[in-house]
């Protein structure tokens with residue numbers, strides 16, 4: 001077999017995940033595909049230049065949670081990301097999340113044991129800039145949903161507090177409140193509220 005290498009962006013991603021979860025299970029990890037895997041997920045097959053553009057990262061209940069990894073990557077919309085698969089759900093930047101069977105009716109792997117990450121081939125796939133994996137330590141989507149609800153409620157409460165105190169005749173105060181509201185809107189956007 002010709003020489004192959006894992007795309008630089010995926011070396012970087014795997015390194016970050018290993019750094020965040022030093023004791024993670026690697027039981028279902030993978031990069032270059034065996035013959036059967038290659039037939040299903042061609043990104044595990046080296047390109048003409050030997051670049052392998054996909055990794056499988058083991059779902060580990062102790063972290064990283066596979067669904068956390070998939071949803072975090074999808075939410076950040078890194079331009080290097082081609083698609084992710086987890087829990088029989090498929091995400092790509094064009095169509096967002098959809099059931100994996102709709103994308104690949106012949107799929108035999110539900111991706112319950114690993115999250116599949118594909119990057120675009122070529123120079124972009126070798127871009128080894130750090131990935132934005134957020135601040136949460138991969139405690140799963142339950143934790144993420146809870147955190148999002150908490151933040152959303154907090155933002156709503158802050159908005160109410162602020163609007164109760166508006167003195168429309170005070171130009172400087174209104175300017176400051178507008179600034180606060182803009183920052184709140186930016187935070188909302190960041191957490192996807």
Ligand SMILES: [Zn+2]
Pocket residue numbers: 041044054055056115116117
């Ligand atoms: Zn895979």
